[in-house]
Amino acid sequence: MANLVMMLLLSVNTLYAQVCPPGTSPKKVVVLGEPVAVTVSIGNASVTEGTGAGTTSMNFPISTTGGSSNCDITVNYTITHGSTDNSDFTTSLSGVFMIPAGQTAGTLSVGINRDYLVEVNENFTITLSTPSVNAVLGVVSATGTILDDDKVEVGFNVAAAQNPEGTDHGVGTEVLIPSTGASPVQPFNITVSGAVLTQSYTIRLSETPSSGFVRNSNYKYFDGTSFINVPSPIIITIPAGDYTTTPLIIQIPIGIKPDVFCQNDGQLTFTLAKSAVADPIVLGISSAVYTSLDDDLLAWQSGSPFVKKKASCINVGDAEVELHIAGATAYNATWTFPNGSTYVDSSPTTLNATQDGRPILPGLYHVRIQANNGVGKCFLETDIIVPYEDKINPTITCVSNTTRNTNVGKCDYTVLGNELDATATDNCSGVILTHNLVGAPSNTTLANAILPKGITTITWTAVDASGNSVNCSSTVTVVDNEKPVQPVLADVTGECSATATAPTTTDNCAGVITGTTGDALTYSSQGTHVITWTFADGNGNTTTQTQNVVIKDITAPVQPVLADVTGECSATATAPTTTDNCAGVITGTTHDALTYSSQGTHVITWTFADGNGNTTTQTQNVVIKDITAPVQPVLADVTGECSATATAPTTTDNCAGVITGTTGDALTYSSQGTHVITWTFCRWKWQHDHSDPKRSHKRYHRTGSASVGGCDRRV
Structure with a gap:
C-alpha cells in the first residue's frame, strides 16, 4: 500500500512540472508546484504619417498579466486592412512576436510609408493568435490609426503687384489681371503647391477697393464666360491633382476696365480664407495689394510749347509763347515767371503782353497743364526759355599803352584798383567784361594783378546777353629802375x-x-x-x-735750436738759418767774433730778421777743449865710451806743435853702464794766478791739459 501512494505522488508532481516550448530557453524549471498562468494582450496605437519620402514607426504595446513566464513567450500576429492598403506599410503584414523569459511587456513596431497625399486618417487591425504553451491570449486585437499630416499651401504669388490700367480705344471691355508674363508685366495669381489632392477643395477670395476705385464700375468679376458684378465672397475651386513638383497657378477672376479718364491709381486689397477649418489647406501669402496704374496722360501737340516771338532786348517784355494740348479740351495752365510770380490761365493757346497785361521778359518760365476733370498725375509741365534777339555789339574801351616801375624790392608790378581796367557799354543791360591775363585774382578786373617785368599784352572781351562780343588790347611795360643792393664787403x-x-x-x-x-x-x-x-x-x-x-706780417721768424760749435784747438761758427712764414729761409747775423782758439766756452748771439719788422734772437756756444795728449816719441839711446851727454828730445802735439822734453835726471854720464833718463813732454803755459792775493809768492798753472809721462806740477 505504501508503494502505491508514492507512485501516485510522483505521478501528480510530474503532471504539474512546467516545460518550455521547443526552441525557447527556460529561466528556471519548477519541478513541484502549481502551473503558471500568463495572459498576453495587445493595445491600440496611432502615429502621424509624415510628409515626403521615408518611414515612420507605429508601436503597439503587448503585455502580460499574471506575472512573467520562466520561458520565452511567442505569439503570432496578422494585419488586416481597414482603410489602408499594402502601399501604406514597409513591413510584412504577419509574423511572430516574442516576449523574452522573465519580462512582462514588449513593443511591436509596424513600418508606415510617408507620402504627399492629402487624405483622411487611415486605420487597420492587428490580431494575435497561436500563443506558445506557456501563455494564453487576453485582448487579441488592436486598432492602428495613421494620422494624415499632408496639407496643400495656397497663397498669392506676391504681396504686391502693379500693372497699367490700359487705355480705352472705344471697346470698353475689362481686362483680366495678368497671372503670368515677362517683365515689365508683374504677374499676380493664386498659387497652389506642396501636396497631392485626391479631391477638390474651395477657398474664399474677397477684395477691398481703394477710395475712388469703384466695384462693378472700375472692375468686375469674370465667371468664365463674361464679366459680371463681383460676388461676395468669390469662391475659388482647387481641383484634385499632384502639386508637389509643379504648382497650380489660378488666375484671379477680376477684370480691370480701361478708360481715358485722368484719375488716381486704383488699388484692390485681396484676402484669402479657408472655406472650412478642417480643410487640409495652409495659407501662404493670404493678403496682397494689386495696383491698377492710371496711364491716361495729357500730351503736347505740334511741338508745343514754343517761343512764337523773342523779346527785342533783355529788359523789354514783348515776347510771346504758344502752346497746344492733346487729350483734353478743358485745362488750366499755371505759369511761373522768372521772378517767381505765378499766373493761371484757362485753356490758353498763347502767353503775351497784350493778352495777359504783363510784360513777357526774357528768362526761364515754367508751365504746368492740369486737366480740369483729372486729379493726381494727369498733367503736363515743362520749362520754357524765352530769349531775346540782340544783334548790336557792345562798345569797349581799353586804357592806353602805359609803363610802370617795378615795386620796391620786387621784379613785378601790382595793379592798383581799376587803373588798367577796360570799360564797356551795351544797348541792353548785362554786358560782361573779361580779360585774358592768366593768374589774376579775377577775370573781370586787373585789380591786385601782378605784372612781370617786361611787356604784357592784355586783351579785354565784352560779351552781351545775346552773345555779341567785341575786344580790345593794350600793353603794360614794367621796367626795372632799382639798383642792386650795395653790399658791405669785409677786408x-x-x-x-x-x-x-x-x-x-x-x-x-x-x-x-x-x-x-x-x-x-x-x-x-x-x-x-x-x-x-x-x-x-x-x-x-x-x-x-x-x-x-x-x-700785414705779424709773425716773427721761427726761433731755431742751435747746436754747439766745438774744437780742441780752435773753432769757427757759421751763420745759422731759420724759416719765416713770409721770407722763407733767413740767415742769422751777429756782432760777435766767429772764430775762437782759446780754451773754454764762448757765446755768440744771433739775430734773425724777416724784413717786415719781425725779429728773433738765439745764442750759440763755441766750445774749445783740447783732449788729445802729445805724441809719445821713440828715443834713440845716447852712447859713449867714456862719457855721454843727452840732448833734450822733442815730440809733436796737435795744438802746441813741437814740444821739448824735460827731466830731473842728469844729462851727462861717465860711469860705465846703462843709465836711464825719464823725459816728460808737457803742453802748458805758465801764467800768473792773482786769484789769491794773500799769498806772497807767485803761483803758476798750466794752460794745457795733455801730457806724456805726467806734467801736472807746481813750481
Whole structure:
C-alpha cells in the first residue's frame, strides 16, 4: 500500500512540472508546484504619417498579466486592412512576436510609408493568435490609426503687384489681371503647391477697393464666360491633382476696365480664407495689394510749347509763347515767371503782353497743364526759355599803352584798383567784361594783378546777353629802375699775400649778382690795397663798392735750436738759418767774433730778421777743449865710451806743435853702464794766478791739459 501512494505522488508532481516550448530557453524549471498562468494582450496605437519620402514607426504595446513566464513567450500576429492598403506599410503584414523569459511587456513596431497625399486618417487591425504553451491570449486585437499630416499651401504669388490700367480705344471691355508674363508685366495669381489632392477643395477670395476705385464700375468679376458684378465672397475651386513638383497657378477672376479718364491709381486689397477649418489647406501669402496704374496722360501737340516771338532786348517784355494740348479740351495752365510770380490761365493757346497785361521778359518760365476733370498725375509741365534777339555789339574801351616801375624790392608790378581796367557799354543791360591775363585774382578786373617785368599784352572781351562780343588790347611795360643792393664787403687779409674772391649782392630782378673789377685780385706787398667792385643787374642799373686787401706780417721768424760749435784747438761758427712764414729761409747775423782758439766756452748771439719788422734772437756756444795728449816719441839711446851727454828730445802735439822734453835726471854720464833718463813732454803755459792775493809768492798753472809721462806740477 505504501508503494502505491508514492507512485501516485510522483505521478501528480510530474503532471504539474512546467516545460518550455521547443526552441525557447527556460529561466528556471519548477519541478513541484502549481502551473503558471500568463495572459498576453495587445493595445491600440496611432502615429502621424509624415510628409515626403521615408518611414515612420507605429508601436503597439503587448503585455502580460499574471506575472512573467520562466520561458520565452511567442505569439503570432496578422494585419488586416481597414482603410489602408499594402502601399501604406514597409513591413510584412504577419509574423511572430516574442516576449523574452522573465519580462512582462514588449513593443511591436509596424513600418508606415510617408507620402504627399492629402487624405483622411487611415486605420487597420492587428490580431494575435497561436500563443506558445506557456501563455494564453487576453485582448487579441488592436486598432492602428495613421494620422494624415499632408496639407496643400495656397497663397498669392506676391504681396504686391502693379500693372497699367490700359487705355480705352472705344471697346470698353475689362481686362483680366495678368497671372503670368515677362517683365515689365508683374504677374499676380493664386498659387497652389506642396501636396497631392485626391479631391477638390474651395477657398474664399474677397477684395477691398481703394477710395475712388469703384466695384462693378472700375472692375468686375469674370465667371468664365463674361464679366459680371463681383460676388461676395468669390469662391475659388482647387481641383484634385499632384502639386508637389509643379504648382497650380489660378488666375484671379477680376477684370480691370480701361478708360481715358485722368484719375488716381486704383488699388484692390485681396484676402484669402479657408472655406472650412478642417480643410487640409495652409495659407501662404493670404493678403496682397494689386495696383491698377492710371496711364491716361495729357500730351503736347505740334511741338508745343514754343517761343512764337523773342523779346527785342533783355529788359523789354514783348515776347510771346504758344502752346497746344492733346487729350483734353478743358485745362488750366499755371505759369511761373522768372521772378517767381505765378499766373493761371484757362485753356490758353498763347502767353503775351497784350493778352495777359504783363510784360513777357526774357528768362526761364515754367508751365504746368492740369486737366480740369483729372486729379493726381494727369498733367503736363515743362520749362520754357524765352530769349531775346540782340544783334548790336557792345562798345569797349581799353586804357592806353602805359609803363610802370617795378615795386620796391620786387621784379613785378601790382595793379592798383581799376587803373588798367577796360570799360564797356551795351544797348541792353548785362554786358560782361573779361580779360585774358592768366593768374589774376579775377577775370573781370586787373585789380591786385601782378605784372612781370617786361611787356604784357592784355586783351579785354565784352560779351552781351545775346552773345555779341567785341575786344580790345593794350600793353603794360614794367621796367626795372632799382639798383642792386650795395653790399658791405669785409677786408681780405693776409700776412704774406691775399687773393680776393669776387663778392656777390642781390637784386630785385637779377637775384644774386657777382661783382666785377679791373683791379688785381692777388697782392703780396705789405700794406692796404683797394679793389673797386661793380655790380650790374643787366637792366642798366649798377652799384659799386670798394674792398680792402690788407697784407700785414705779424709773425716773427721761427726761433731755431742751435747746436754747439766745438774744437780742441780752435773753432769757427757759421751763420745759422731759420724759416719765416713770409721770407722763407733767413740767415742769422751777429756782432760777435766767429772764430775762437782759446780754451773754454764762448757765446755768440744771433739775430734773425724777416724784413717786415719781425725779429728773433738765439745764442750759440763755441766750445774749445783740447783732449788729445802729445805724441809719445821713440828715443834713440845716447852712447859713449867714456862719457855721454843727452840732448833734450822733442815730440809733436796737435795744438802746441813741437814740444821739448824735460827731466830731473842728469844729462851727462861717465860711469860705465846703462843709465836711464825719464823725459816728460808737457803742453802748458805758465801764467800768473792773482786769484789769491794773500799769498806772497807767485803761483803758476798750466794752460794745457795733455801730457806724456805726467806734467801736472807746481813750481
